[in-house]
Amino acid sequence: xxxxxxxxxxxxxxGDITLQETxxxxxxxxxxxxxxxxxxxxxxxxxxPKILEECKEIRAKQGGCPTGEAVIxxxxxxxxxxxxxxxxxxxxxxxxxxRNESQLLRNAYYNxxxxxxxxxxxxxxxxSISTGVYRFPIEKAARIALTTxxxxxxxxxxxEVRFVLFSEKDLRVYEEALREVx
Ligand code: AR6
Numbered sequence: 001x002x003x004x005x006x007x008x009x010x011x012x013x014x015g016d017i018t019l020q021e022t023x024x025x026x027x028x029x030x031x032x033x034x035x036x037x038x039x040x041x042x043x044x045x046x047x048x049p050k051i052l053e054e055c056k057e058i059r060a061k062q063g064g065c066p067t068g069e070a071v072i073x074x075x076x077x078x079x080x081x082x083x084x085x086x087x088x089x090x091x092x093x094x095x096x097x098x099r100n101e102s103q104l105l106r107n108a109y110y111n112x113x114x115x116x117x118x119x120x121x122x123x124x125x126x127x128s129i130s131t132g133v134y135r136f137p138i139e140k141a142a143r144i145a146l147t148t149x150x151x152x153x154x155x156x157x158x159x160e161v162r163f164v165l166f167s168e169k170d171l172r173v174y175e176e177a178l179r180e181v182x
Contacts, residue, residue: 001175003182008153009160012178014171017164018046022123024082025075025164026112028130031064031087033071038132039166043083047076051083068107070115082121086112088130091137102144105130109148116158123160128170138170142177150181 002011017025017039027043030036033055035044044051054073065071070086089104108129116124126145130136149161165171
């Protein structure tokens with residue numbers, strides 16, 4: 001499924017983000033930047049050790065990546081030239097105001113897009129940040145993701161912003177969320 005918003009193609013596919021040929025792919029990392037399971041593990045496996053080396057250099061400079069922020073490395077052995085590593089929030093029920101999960105998820109998408117913009121990147125693929133190990137409810141996460149992307153691309157032109165969902169069910173959730181927010 002795809003939709004043009006402003007001048008940007010917003011598209012949705014089921015697949016593996018490590019295989020995408022967009023200029024950048026986004027990693028749902030953790031604050032350590034040292035890798036993990038899920039999409040993070042898949043990206044480090046497919047990209048090879050160079051990505052971890054670059055992450056370690058970033059850690060040496062700034063000590064990891066706070067939740068909601070984003071950092072950039074090359075794509076190592078993958079087709080994508082860059083990986084933007086962002087850290088989504090761990091879901092803890094949504095009712096503790098101080099935890100601010102929704103705002104932090106919004107920040108993760110916004111800061112990833114902004115880092116892409118600063119690096120002149122014109123096409124980018126996102127996974128469903130925080131909805132795996134971090135347990136953020138996917139319907140709510142999809143609405144936050146799409147609202148944030150939509151607002152960004154109404155102001156700034158990418159060639160393509162692509163969502164790469166791992167399962168058919170997740171793809172359907174994102175497509176339904178798109179109908180709600182547009
Ligand atoms: N391509 C696209 N999506 C994928 C892939 C893939 N190759 N592999 C998994 N997914 P998760 P989180 C989906 O757990 O919730 C890591 O250990 C997956 O089905 O990867 O943000 C990090 O190091 C799910 O829909 O990320 C952190 O510690 C989505 O990606 C923690 O997990 C996100 O699931 C981050 O947890």
